[in-house]
Amino acid sequence: MRLESGREWIVGEPIGEGGFGAVYAARDADGSPAAVKLIPKRPGAERELLFTKLDGVRNVVPILDNGEHEDHWVLVMPRAEKSLRAHLQQHGTLPLAEAVRVLTDIAESLTDLDGQVVHRDLKPENVLLLDGRWCLADFGIARYAEAATAQQTYKFAGTLAYMAPERWKNDRATSASDIYALGVLAYELLEATTPFTGPYEHDYRDQHLHGTPPPLTTAPALLAALITECLYRAPQGRPAAGNVLERLSRIPTASLSGGLAALAEANRAEAARRAEADRQASAEATEAERRRDLLEAARTSLSLISEQLLTTITNIVSTAQVRMGNQGGWTVRLANAQLTFTGVKETDPSVWNTGRTQPFDVIAHAVIRLKIPPNSIGYEGRSHSLWYADAKTTEQYQWFETAFFKPQSSVMSAMDPFALNPHYEARDALGPRPLTHQAAWPFTPLAIGELDEFIDRWANWLAMAASGKLGLPSNMPERDPQGSWRKA
Structure with missing residues (x-):
């Protein structure tokens, strides 16, 4: 094998692998030992040839010769021990x-x-x-x-x-x-x-x-x-x-001994303390990036859910009045009924993830609300919570629908069941011993392509509300919520 320098190299047995090619024992015509690296000519492989000369750099294996041979780039180096x-x-x-x-x-x-x-x-x-x-x-x-x-x-x-x-x-x-x-x-x-x-x-x-x-x-x-x-x-x-x-x-x-040893140990402890502070700062930054990415996914997916519901309603109800709201939200009015789908709000982790145990992580939340004029007992409709969370499986996030009620309240809620944002009341309702609030509706996944039941149910409630037939549910919870979310 003759390369750019004109020297001839005799290649022997393989002696190892490099990042992009195989390394072989070699010698020149005078018998001086060397190592030859053959690098297949694929995209990027020639980059090793950029570094055949690193003049003035200590302790770098030098390149004795380089060139091409058939379908390989070739580097020749001294034979290391x-x-x-x-x-x-x-x-x-x-x-x-x-x-x-x-x-x-x-x-x-x-x-x-x-x-x-x-x-x-x-x-x-x-x-x-x-x-x-x-x-x-x-x-x-x-x-x-x-x-x-x-x-x-x-x-x-x-x-x-x-x-x-x-x-x-x-x-x-x-x-x-x-x-x-x-x-x-x-x-x-x-x-x-x-x-x-x-x-x-x-x-x-x-x-x-x-x-x-x-x-x-x-x-x-x-x-x-x-x-x-x-x-x-x-x-x-x-x-x-x-x-x-x-x-x-x-x-x-x-x-070291004496004061020098003590000083060195103090320096080691300070380096360890800074490393832990660095770890915490890195973890917080990484967590913030993770939540930003999930929030973007939450906004995108909820906009598709919201759009599908709104399109279905307006395609059927030509007399509906539609008002667009903030952050992708909207309100549809039909007769005296008003159906509102709010935009996405980011969940503050400091409110949901407090020192007390929370059952799962929530990234964002929204509300779907059906409102009617108060009837004879002061009932004004119902609202459900929409949470983007890993409520079923750890680290698997999607939108869930749920709702809440007060089981022992002497004062009837105007909305029943009603939505709660992810905060201490909702967290307590999902805990092992719910007190003032309880889940009234199971955590129901909302997935694009599987929204027929969700859309049909809210369309039916809107129709009942518009015709004056929407009333207070006879039983709470309406559907058994137990086992629909993972426990802490």
């Missing part, structure tokens, strides 16, 4: 002094790369021992830090145990993402395991975004504090590579 992964498999955890040396070599490389190139796949498999130094290899999914996003970005390529929280949010990887991966690797050197262990992709995502790394059991306080800071969820809170390198140089190989 072994990978850090193989070293860990052989020795398990590393002594403190050796772990610091490994981390120092990698930090030197990241310091030189800072602001220029983001590796994006830092892990023990991509750290190789070459000429007595631990060097970064496999820039297959790396990118220049300021480069525009290419068609083939491989944004989610990488190894799950080492991927920074911002990568799971589909945000752009930066040098801080490599620092996070370095923190994971450092944890692994000392504990023989990564801080988060999955095992499945959704587990890793939840752990990186919400979990707390188990405490380091062997690291001295100064190193434990540094690793903790590298694992901060907020990229801006992580130390820069140069700071990591400088602090590694101050890690003592012998145990």
Whole structure:
């Protein structure tokens, strides 16, 4: 195989896999050993060739030659002694002094790369021992830090145990993402395991975004504090590579004692406290994003439900008066009856999710209300609650219809049954010992394509109301609500 340099390379047996291709033992015409990486010519694979020259960067496996051969891109590198992964498999955890040396070599490389190139796949498999130094290899999914996003970005390529929280949010990887991966690797050197262990992709995502790394059991306080800071969820809170390198140089190989030990421990505790505050802030931000997305889904789905009901009524009742309201709501008047469908309102989690146990989560709510002039006993109609919630199954949200009543009230409600917004009265009505309020109607799912019963029922009630036949229900609850929502 002859490449751009004109040198001839003889390719031997396979010795490993890289990010985008297979690695083979090789030698040149003089018998000097090397490693050849053959990268299939598929979209994005040529990006490794962007990094054949990283001049002035310490501890990076150099590219001796490159070019093309048949349907492959080719990179030729010096033959390394072994990978850090193989070293860990052989020795398990590393002594403190050796772990610091490994981390120092990698930090030197990241310091030189800072602001220029983001590796994006830092892990023990991509750290190789070459000429007595631990060097970064496999820039297959790396990118220049300021480069525009290419068609083939491989944004989610990488190894799950080492991927920074911002990568799971589909945000752009930066040098801080490599620092996070370095923190994971450092944890692994000392504990023989990564801080988060999955095992499945959704587990890793939840752990990186919400979990707390188990405490380091062997690291001295100064190193434990540094690793903790590298694992901060907020990229801006992580130390820069140069700071990591400088602090590694101050890690003592012998145990501190006296006041210095106490001071180091205080620093470790403060780093842990900040990590917990960072975790809580990240969790709150992630929860806010989740609720925003669910609220948007709630608005979209309820608008379809509302539109289908309104269209059905107006197609049949040519004499109906329609008035559109706020946020997609509307009112239909037929004779003396008035049917109102309100727009979506966001549920305040601080009202529903208080210190007392709530049975399920509610994202948004609305009301459907049928009103008539008060009859001889003061009855004015009925209203039902519409809640967008995971009332049946955890984390499965949809719209539900329900209603409430007062079982022991001496004063009749003008509306019976009636709607309640998600707050303490409704929460108590759904609790194990309901007092002033109870559910009058089962939590009934409202799904597009399955609204016939819902539409027919409200159309019938509207017809009864318009003809003066709508009266107070004879029994409460009207339908048995038990078992229609999940208990806390």
